Amino acid sequence: MFKKIGNMTRQCALAGALALCCAHAVADEVAAMLRRADAFRLPDASAQVDTLVQSYQDGRLDKERRYQVLIRPGGRALVLFRSPGEAGQKVLMVGDDFWMLLPGSARPIRITPLQKLLGEAATGDIATMTWSGDYSGVIAGEAMLDGVPCLELELSALRPSLSYQRIVLRVARRDGRPLQADLYAASQRKLKQARFVLELRDGRQVVTRMTLVDAIGHGRETVVSTVSTRPRQLGDELFNPMFLGRADLAP
Amino acid sequence: MRAGWLAVGLCAALVPLAVHGEDGVEFKLGTRLDTQTDNRDSPLAASDGFAGTQTLEARWRFDALAGNRLRGVMTARRERDGVLRMRSSELVLERTLGPGHLSVGKTAGDWGVGYGFHPLAAARPEDVRALYPVAPEGTPTLAWEVFDAQRALTVMLVNPGRGRAAQPADDGALALRLYRRAGARDEYALLRGSARNGVEAGIGAAQVLGEALELHGALLAQQRHATWLGAAATEAPAARDPGRWRRFGGGGKALFGMSWSSAAHWSLLAEAWLERGAYDAGQWSAWRARNAALLAPGAAPPALVAANLGWNAASLRAPELRQKNVLLRLAHEQGELDASAEALWMPQDDGLIATLGLTWKAGPWRLSLRWRRFGGASGSVARALPARGAGVVAIERAF
Numbered sequence: 001m002f003k004k005i006g007n008m009t010r011q012c013a014l015a016g017a018l019a020l021c022c023a024h025a026v027a028d029e030v031a032a033m034l035r036r037a038d039a040f041r042l043p044d045a046s047a048q049v050d051t052l053v054q055s056y057q058d059g060r061l062d063k064e065r066r067y068q069v070l071i072r073p074g075g076r077a078l079v080l081f082r083s084p085g086e087a088g089q090k091v092l093m094v095g096d097d098f099w100m101l102l103p104g105s106a107r108p109i110r111i112t113p114l115q116k117l118l119g120e121a122a123t124g125d126i127a128t129m130t131w132s133g134d135y136s137g138v139i140a141g142e143a144m145l146d147g148v149p150c151l152e153l154e155l156s157a158l159r160p161s162l163s164y165q166r167i168v169l170r171v172a173r174r175d176g177r178p179l180q181a182d183l184y185a186a187s188q189r190k191l192k193q194a195r196f197v198l199e200l201r202d203g204r205q206v207v208t209r210m211t212l213v214d215a216i217g218h219g220r221e222t223v224v225s226t227v228s229t230r231p232r233q234l235g236d237e238l239f240n241p242m243f244l245g246r247a248d249l250a251p
Numbered sequence: 252m253r254a255g256w257l258a259v260g261l262c263a264a265l266v267p268l269a270v271h272g273e274d275g276v277e278f279k280l281g282t283r284l285d286t287q288t289d290n291r292d293s294p295l296a297a298s299d300g301f302a303g304t305q306t307l308e309a310r311w312r313f314d315a316l317a318g319n320r321l322r323g324v325m326t327a328r329r330e331r332d333g334v335l336r337m338r339s340s341e342l343v344l345e346r347t348l349g350p351g352h353l354s355v356g357k358t359a360g361d362w363g364v365g366y367g368f369h370p371l372a373a374a375r376p377e378d379v380r381a382l383y384p385v386a387p388e389g390t391p392t393l394a395w396e397v398f399d400a401q402r403a404l405t406v407m408l409v410n411p412g413r414g415r416a417a418q419p420a421d422d423g424a425l426a427l428r429l430y431r432r433a434g435a436r437d438e439y440a441l442l443r444g445s446a447r448n449g450v451e452a453g454i455g456a457a458q459v460l461g462e463a464l465e466l467h468g469a470l471l472a473q474q475r476h477a478t479w480l481g482a483a484a485t486e487a488p489a490a491r492d493p494g495r496w497r498r499f500g501g502g503g504k505a506l507f508g509m510s511w512s513s514a515a516h517w518s519l520l521a522e523a524w525l526e527r528g529a530y531d532a533g534q535w536s537a538w539r540a541r542n543a544a545l546l547a548p549g550a551a552p553p554a555l556v557a558a559n560l561g562w563n564a565a566s567l568r569a570p571e572l573r574q575k576n577v578l579l580r581l582a583h584e585q586g587e588l589d590a591s592a593e594a595l596w597m598p599q600d601d602g603l604i605a606t607l608g609l610t611w612k613a614g615p616w617r618l619s620l621r622w623r624r625f626g627g628a629s630g631s632v633a634r635a636l637p638a639r640g641a642g643v644v645a646i647e648r649a650f
Contacts, residue, residue, distance in 0.1 A: 063614065084615035084649035087277040088310065097435060097459070104310075104324075104386055105377060106360025110437050110457040112465050114512045160462070237352075237398035241437070242405075242430045245360060246345055246352065 026138060030153060033139075034132035036176035037169070040198060041207045042129040044231035045073045051126055052227050058219040069127050070232070075134070076239045077127035090244050091116060093127055096161040099241040106245035113161045124163030125212060125224055131155065131169065134162055142173070145180055149173040164191065177205060183212075190215040201229075276311035283383065283645035290625070290639040294542050295564045305329045308386055319346045324359070324386050341389040351397035351404075357389035362405075362428060363439050364455040364467040367578040367595070368524040368571075370504035371441045371453045371469050373426035374409045380595070382606070382621050383643040390420065403430040415446040419477070422447050435459040439469070448502065449474030455506075468507040476502030476528040481563045484540035488551040492562040502527045508578075520580040529571040532599065535632055538566050564637070572632045573597040587613050602626075602633030615649040 042049070048070050055063040066082040074095070081089040081103075088103030091111075098116045099108040128134065137155035144150065155167040166184035171177060181194040197209040207226065214220040237243045285302045305328070312322035324341040343356035363371030367380055374390040394407035405428040410416065413423035424445035431438045439455040455469030475498055482493035508522030530538070541563055545556050575598050582591040591608040606623045621643045625636045 084277065085612065085617060085647075087275070087649070094432075097432070104359075104384075106358070107362060107377065110459060110465060110467075112459050112510075112512055113462045114514055115518070236400040240398045240400060240403055241432070242362075242396075242403035243398050246354070 027136060030137050030139060030155075031132060033151070033153065033171060033176055034130075034135065034137075034155075034169075037171050037178045038130040038132050040177045040196075040205060042071065043204060043206055043229065045071075046232060046234050047071055047229055048232045048234075049129070049229045050227040052225045053126065054223045054225070056221040056223070066227075067126055069129075070234055070238060071127070071129060072234045072239065073133075075128075076234075078238060078244075079127050091127075092239065092241055092244060094239050096159055098161075099244065101244040108241040108244045110241075125210070125222070128163070131167070134158055135167060137167075137169075140168070143170055145170055148179060150179060160186070175205075178207065182215075275313075276309055278650040279306075279308040279310075279647050280650070281306045281308070281645060281647035283643055285641070285643050287638040287641040290634075290637055293635050293637050294546055295560055295567070295635075295637045302331045304331075306385075315344070317346075319344055321345075323356075324389075326386055338388075340386045343389075348395060351395050354392065354394045354396070356392070358392045358394070359387040359389040363441070364437075364457045364469050365506050365508065365522065365524075366510075366520055366580070367508075367522050368504075368506050368526070368576070370471040370506050370524070371428075371439055371455050373407060373424065373428060373441060373443055375420040382623050382641055383619065383645055401432045404428070419447060441471070447475075447477050447496075453504075463512050465510045467509070469505070471504040473502035473504075473528075475500055478528055478530070478534070479565060479569065480534065481538065481541055481566060482559075483537060484544040486541075488545060488555045488559045489562075490555075492565075493559075494562055494565055504528075516584040518582045518584075520578070520582075522576075522578045524576050524578075526571040526574055526576070529569060529574045530566065530632075531574060535600075538563065539635075567632070567636055573599045573602065575599050587611055597627070597631065597633065600631040600633075601628035602631030604633055617645075617647045617649075619643065619645045619647075 048068065051067045051069055053065045053067065054061055064083070065086065068080040068082055070078040070080070075093065076095075077093045079091040079093075081087060086103065090101040092099045092101075092108070093116070096113070098111045098113065100111050100115070101108050135155040135157055137153050140152045140154040142150065143152050149172070150170040151173050153169040153171065155169055157165045164183040165186040166188065168182040169178060170180045172179055177198055178196045180196065182190055183192045183194060185191050192212045192215055195211045195213070196207045197211070198205045199208045201208065206229070209226070210224045212222040212224065214222075283304050283306070285304070287300065307327045309325045310323075311325075312320065315321045322341070322343050322345070323339060326338045326340055327335055328338070329335045339357065341357055341359045343354055343358050345352060345354050347353070358374070359377075361369055361372035361374060361376045363369055369376040374392060375388065377387050378384060391410050392407055393411050394405055396403060396405045405426070407426050407428070409424040409426060410421055411423065413421065416422050422445050424443055426441065426443040429440040436456055436458040441451070441453040443451040445451075451471055451473045453469060453471030455467070457465060457467040459465050477496045477498050479494055480497045482489060486493065504524070504526050506522060506524040508520065510518060510520045512518040542560065545551070545559050545563070551559070577596045577598060578593065579596075580591060580593040582589065589608075589610040589612070591606075593606040593608070595604040596602070603626050604623065605626070606621065609620045611618045623641045625633045625639060627633045
């Protein structure tokens with residue numbers, strides 16, 4: 001009898017270890033898929049991205065704003081507002097910590113995750129251009145999107161400060177490029193749907209446009225266009241809030 | 252007239268810089284209308300009226316030679332008298348120097364924690380409680396700063412070459428500032444030396460808790476402090492301003508505050524602070540006694556009385572009227588509209604200064620309305636201010 005119990009225990013342990021290995025393998029596979037998808041959005045890990053955000057209401061252009069975003073691995077992003085009336089405003093994100101510098105001020109202000117929203121386009125839409133490192137997930141299934149076979153990834157945020165706590169991401173099966181994402185709040189309420197448009201730039205396919213459709217309704221749509229992206233070496237000081245008041249952000 | 256053409260010419264010369272990536276110039280053209288209502292209970296009553304001002308503000312930055320970077324703010328203002336006044340409120344040269352960064356020039360803005368009160372300001376603090384804040388006036392500064400990912404160190408010489416000036420903001424001072432980021436907390440330390448206040452040492456912190464709450468606080472200890480005091484009630488009306496800076500022993504400042512924000516774009520700010528350099532109850536009593544003595548029948552010829560009342564009114568222009576203050580600010584953002592309501596309460600005499608604000612922002616346009624009411628208990632200093640109310644309507648267009 002004891003021999004039988006011993007055998008059963010060994011089998012259970014083996015099954016558990018196998019399941020764990022499978023889970024790790026799946027997690028690794030999803031992480032690899034996210035990295036592939038990220039490469040279409042941000043080809044260089046450390047870069048300067050010039051962005052145009054256009055807000056539409058019932059198909060009519062409502063607002064247009066320009067931003068320059070400096071991004072470095074590790075969840076670091078510095079958003080520089082470039083539109084008239086907002087020029088000089090800066091928002092710094094370092095992981096879960098945020099600061100704002102208002103135009104005409106030299107004092108960076110520590111802000112809460114809720115305060116970092118920038119009107120209709122959340123800071124995350126502009127400054128967070130990668131999913132790997134921020135999300136983990138599983139392959140939920142397959143889908144067909146505009147005739148393109150896709151894999152559907154069910155992603156969960158790794159940090160509570162992220163704008164979207166759950167994402168259903170659809171990537172092309174063939175090359176892993178992102179095509180569509182459903183973006184959810186922590187309450188599981190669907191906030192937006194993002195559609196990605198890719199173009200050939202500098203010999204590679206990159207996401208040049210992301211259209212965010214407001215799921216709550218009211219005919220609101222936001223188009224985030226990447227005007228240009230260039231690799232750039234960005235020093236530690238640029239992501240120090242005390243550096244925000246300086247003008248020497250030159251390349 | 253010549254200054255006006257010079258202003259236009261300088262601004263036009265800066266326009267081509269806007270085409271360069273990091274370089275640029277932003278213009279803001281604005282018109283504002285100020286109004287105030289007279290406080291008939293005040294011996295220093297101002298007259299009711301309106302005043303219009305047109306402004307052109309240019310903020311610019313560009314690469315100069317040999318790794319230097321220049322930035323500045325220039326303002327041209329035309330007020331009711333029709334005269335165009337130009338001012339360079341900021342002009343700073345920045346460059347790397349060794350492992351750090353050097354800044355030389357007229358620098359605006361300060362440092363540290365606080366919205367309504369800045370205990371850790373090493374130079375002239377930003378006046379965020381002004382009814383309609385304008386480009387702050389910079390202070391001549393020589394600073395060297397070192398940064399890494401988590402910390403910053405600044406050594407700065409404020410108003411180099413000056414010792415004790417006529418006003419504290421113009422004093423020479425040497426300051427050392429330390430900053431450290433510890434996760435969700437920012438930590439600050441200041442060490443400052445000046446002829447007026449001796450050695451000053453302070454610490455401060457700002458901490459974010461959860462998604463919506465931020466707490467902040469600061470303490471500053473001063474070896475000594477100076478307070479502007481007018482003449483005593485027993486002194487005869489003077490032919491020139493009898494007010495003097497008087498030195499007192501150890502001083503200090505303290506601040507505690509919090510801000511809360513919601514997903515529905517509501518925000519609440521609450522701060523309480525202590526400024527020991529402000530007038531205490533005895534000093535305000537002496538101030539009132541001086542006014543009463545000047546206004547006594549037959550005290551002096553009217554012109555001399557008016558002049559002395561005016562000099563005595565300098566006490567009302569102090570940054571803090573009372574030592575203890577509580578500020579509450581509620582704001583809401585709805586699309587292009589920002590609305591705010593603010594109350595500054597001085598518990599020592601129940602003085603109250605309330606402000607309502609409404610701003611409409613649409614692209615490069617900004618329309619702002621502000622109304623401020625000075626009131627509170629009948630014996631409060633706020634009720635002695637020359638104006639009972641003040642308002643601003645301003646429209647700006649940025650380019």
